Amino acid sequence: MNSTATERPGSVTVIGLGPMGRAMAEALLDRGYGVTVWNRTASRADDLVARGAVLAPCPADAVAANEVIILSLTDYEAVHAVLEPAAQALHDKVLLNLTSATPEEARAGARWAAGLGAVQLTGGVNSSPSGIGQPDSATLYSGPREVFDRHRQVLEALTGRVEHQGEDPGLAALSYQLGMVMFWTSMLSFWQAVALARANGLKAADILPYATETADSLAQFFAFYAERIDAGVHDGDVDRLAMGVASAEHVLHTHTEAGVDSTLPAAVVDLFRRGMAAGRAGDSFSSLVELLAKPGDPTEEGTDGRVREDGLSLR
Secondary structure (H helix, E strand, O other): OOOOOOOOOOEEEEEOOOHHHHHHHHHHHHOOOEEEEEOOOHHHHHHHHHOOOEEOOOHHHHHHHOOEEEEOOOOHHHHHHHHHHHHHHOOOOEEEEOOOOOHHHHHHHHHHHHHOOOEEEEEEEOOOHHHOOOOOOEEEEEOOHHHHHHOHHHHHHHOOEEEEOOOOOHHHHHHHHHHHHHHHHHHHHHHHHHHHHHHOOOOHHHHHHHHHHHHHHHHHHHHHHHHHHHOOOOOOOOOOHHHHHHHHHHHHHHHHHHOOOOHHHHHHHHHHHHHHHOOOOOOOHHHHHHHHOOOOOHHHHOOOOOEOOOOOEOO
């Protein structure tokens, strides 16, 4: 097993060999890059070393090996835990930080890197590990444009589509989290529908056509409401919150009848009722955007904070 890391043209360091980090290292090897790797559990690198990767014995050696350092770790706390002992080696390095974070964490990370003479390019990977190296997978980046352009070939080896969103290192993290809030809530809604279906003797496969049809229809709703929201238009000419809350309550009651956990539909009903209490009964349900933008605002919520036995706030 190789245990030393040496600089070579067209080489990159990958720190963190979870499923995503491993996929990135494999994609780079597939494209002929020299790859230096480090992982706290060294045995995770065995297959990569067998393919020609170099296993660095410590983070400092991994950082020293190459200009471009790809970080694929759990969070920024892990990034600091790994890199702080290697701080002296970070000067003039490019940290391609693909670790999930909040926008503020990404900005703080970029400032920390700059203080050590390094530069951070924040990335949000919109792909599962199986999509790494594929032409249709995508990653959003933010940070210095010059760094993005100079290392674009490496970036495109990881995902076929790359986009620079701006100089602010927090923008890519924001875009990633925007995608994640839609992904997690969408998938949870499918799990919720499956649980309700199973309680009524159906299988996930039975409802898949309807679930897919519903998901496919959302794009037109997004486009329609995005234009109105940006224009500040929440007129109840197409839909009204009062109608929406009735529908949401029917969903909740269906879960209650079936004996299925109702945490998610109850949260939806609660939000609708908050909108009603804020005087928006005749507005479009898109007006809930304004409610979400002002959490805890009594002028919007109109609530005293009391909670009913079913877990819904009293309005």
